Amino acid sequence: MNHSLTLDTRLHDRIPHLPGHRLDWMNQFRQERLAAFTTTDPGGKQDKQWHLSAAAAADATDPPHLDPAWLERYRLPDVFSLVWVDGVFCPHYCVREGLPAGVCLKSLDELSDAELTELRPDLTQPGLQEADALMNWNLAWLQSGAFLRIPERVHLEKPVQLLCITTAPVGLVSLRHVIRLGRNSRATLIHTQTGQAGASGTTGETTAIWLEQAAVLAHYSLQTQPATARHFARLDVATDTGACFHQHHLALGAARALTDIQIRAADQVSCELNGLFYADGNRQTAIYTRVQQAGSQGITRETYRGIATDKAHGVFEGLLQLQPGVRKITATLQNRNLLLSPQAQIDSRPQLEINAEDVQCSHGVTVGQLDEDAVFFLVSRGLSEAEARTLLSFAFANEIIGKIPLTACRDQARQAFLAALPQADIHQDWL
Amino acid sequence: MLSINDIHVQVDDKPILNGITLTVNPGEVHAIMGPNGSGKSTLSNVLAGRPGYQVTAGSIRYQGQDLLTMKPEERARAGLFLAFQYPVEIPGVSNIYLLKAALNALRKSRGQTEVDAMDFLALVKSKIKTVNLDESFLYRGINEGFSGGEKKRNEILQMAILEPLLCILDETDSGLDIDALKQVADGVNALRTPERSFILVTHYQRLLDYVQPDQVHVLAGGRIVRTGGPELALELEAKGYGWIEHLPRETGP
Incomplete structure (x- = not known):
């Protein structure tokens, strides 16, 4: 079978719906x-399996169905929100009333051809690095996504939540979100990617x-x-000069999950990335980060x-790159990992590429097991060994x-982690 | 309450305790003193059930049960408490969570219901005052960033909340300045009852200035070489441990 011809035909047939x-x-x-x-x-990051699974994923044909009560478990209180179910934009589930003047929060499906053409560079530029296989796949099949634009000096008080939910037992979802914050603007963006059992x-x-310049985004x-x-x-x-990007990323689900974060930091940029993955069963989870310090006087943590x-x-795999000539950079890269079974495996590869002087950079990595002294401490207080380890x-x-400053988001993240843990006999109301 | 009968203990095939016999009755305070390496902490850890200690001979009975067949958590639920020489730091879980989880584990084992949230808060707030810790320590990670003295007072706080029958303090006084030492001692004295017993493992006599023991035992070479009253601690303070090393073994009380 000619694989590429099949895909060409598929895309050709699909385009009228995109x-x-x-x-x-x-x-x-x-x-x-x-x-x-x-x-x-x-x-590299994407092996042949990823390639095949992307190519093999059939386009979903059934109209999505979602129990609204289920959606509300994931929608945070007091947010503007856009919702996609199986990649299909669902305007009836969205909350956009009260958006400040000048703020645009739309799905790509809602944009006119003229607006899409205006957005062409944002949609088509891959970013810091050339598009890799999966990104090419995503762009070819691009079916929807968010467009958020905040004018300069506007502080968006309520967070924006993008809820991307899968329900279908099979299917391909391909979304691209474009976010642009004007000078001195501020926003909080929550990206919730979840699915119902069986998806x-x-x-x-x-x-x-x-x-x-000087825009601030909490992500x-x-x-x-x-x-x-x-x-x-x-x-x-x-980023432009003086911008601030603080991110908290939790990868807790999926049989195979891959997150690739690429950041280009200009002068005086503050970049803070906090992340966590949890993998059990036969699941595979990978997080890649690449922060390119192209400007001076910045902080990356x-x-x-x-x-x-x-x-x-x-x-x-975390890569911190300091370009030649940059100065007064403080950069740290910390990665700690916990192996809870003899068969589990974690690969950690922090890398610093420093082509500059007058900078402070450090990195540290640990891969270990639970501290047996701490286990004994807890059982000596009456907890069972299983409770202590959990x-x-x-x-x-x-x-x-606990670093997540937004309370509702932190609580949801904590709840999600506890749901992922086996025998989670942790009392959330005591925390 | 506790009857230790000629126990021998090894760690990594190396003999550490070479026949300890000791009886602790309800309400008594026993001090275990001795030079470094004499086996004091080993005794504490064996009583609490820390893994890695092989009891090669002898027996220990606690409240009529064979202590050595009990898991560490079963010992805790039966009222045995070890205050650690080096309390571990566990960031990510608050102190108050630990206190509540520990108290409820004990209550559950006794067939009691979970403690009421308001009653628990009132209990913790009253007890934390007795160890002179600020309430903010309740909401910090377990021992996270605590000073040495704060960690030890936190151990006493756990003891005060859990109200054990037998309290073992493993060199709780080490590394404490005089004010912290007095606060720890005050916490211990506040817990003394006719039913509750204490084993104070200590290198120095100074804790015993503030907590009056009923008996003082001197450990050397993994055995009790001398037993006496509080005056024995003063004698040790005056003479040091050098003279005691070569004393013949006592059979214990």
Whole structure:
């Protein structure tokens, strides 16, 4: 079977249902990305399995169905929100009343052809790094996504939540979100990626964020897809002088999950990345970060933790690049990992590429097991050994979760982590 | 309450305790003193059930039960409490969570219901005053960033909340300045009852200035070489441990 011809035909048949299908540049762009996908040799972060699973994922045909009560479990209180179910934008579930003047919060499906054309550079530029195979796939099949634009000097008081939910037993979801914050603006963006039990499709989401001068974005990303699903996410952040990007990322679900974070930091940029993954069963989870310090007088702090149990496999790879000539940079990269079973595996690869002087950089990595002295301490207080081990695993994760400043988001993240832990006899109301 | 009968203990095949016999009755305070390496902490850890200690001979009975067959958590639930020489730090779980989890584990084992949230808070707030810790310590990670003295007072707070029958303090006085030492001693004295017993493991006599023991035992080379009243501690303070090392073994009380 000619694989690429099949995909060409599939895309051709699909295009009339995708945004911008009347735009020649868009259709051509899709074909180019598909061609790039089929000719890209999968390797590195994305192995052949990712490639095959993306190509094999059928387009969902059934209209999505979602119990609204289930949705409300994930929607945070007092937020503006956009909702996608199985990649289909659901305007009836969205909350947008009261958006300040000038703020645009729309789905790509809602944009006119003229608006899409205006957005063309944001939609088509891959970001810091060339588009890799999965990103090409995402761009070729781009079916929807968010467009958020905040004008300069506007402080958006309420957070914006993007809820991407999968329900279908099979199917492909391909979303691209474009976020642009004007000078001196502020916003909080929550990205919730979850699915109902049994959802077994492949979701690919790419997000492009532009932070103009002194813009401040707090970004929370919580991925709790069921253990039958696959989830790929790529985030590209470009910053201007004095911008601030603080992110908290929790990857707790999916049979295979891959998060790729690429950030380009200009002068005086503050970049803080906190993250956690938890992998059990046979699940595989990977987080890649690349922060390129292109400007001086900036601060970058990365703190990631990983937990793997059963036969799960976790990967953390963090790359901090300081370009020649930059000065007065403080950068730290910390990665601690916990192995809860002899068969579990975690690979940690922190890398510093320092081509500059007058900078302070450090990194530290640990991969270990639970502290047996701490286990004994807890059992000597009357807890069973199983309770003690669960509590210590929770404590390890909670140090990252506890950094989330937004209370509702922190509580939801904590609840999601506890739901993922086996025998979670932790009393959340005591915490 | 506690009857230790000629126990021999090894760690990594190395003999540490070479026949300890000791009886602790309800309400009594026993001080175990001795030079470094004499086996004091080993005795504490064996009583609390820390893994890695092989009891090769002898027996220990606690409240009529064979202590050595009980898991550490079963010992805790039966009222045995070890205040650690080096309390561990557990960031990510608050102190008050631990207190509540521990108290409820004990209550559950006794067939009691979980403690009422308001009653628990009132209990903790009253007890924390007795160890002179600020209430903010309740909401910090377990021992996270605590000073040495604060960690030890936190151990006494746990003891005060859990109200054990037998309290073992493993060098709780080490590393404390005089004010912290007095606060720890005050906490211990506040817990003394005719039913509750204490084993104070200590290198120095100074804790015993503030907590009056009924008996003082001197450990050397993994055995009790001398037993006496509070005056024995003063004698040790005056003479040091050098003279005691070569004393013949006592059979114990």
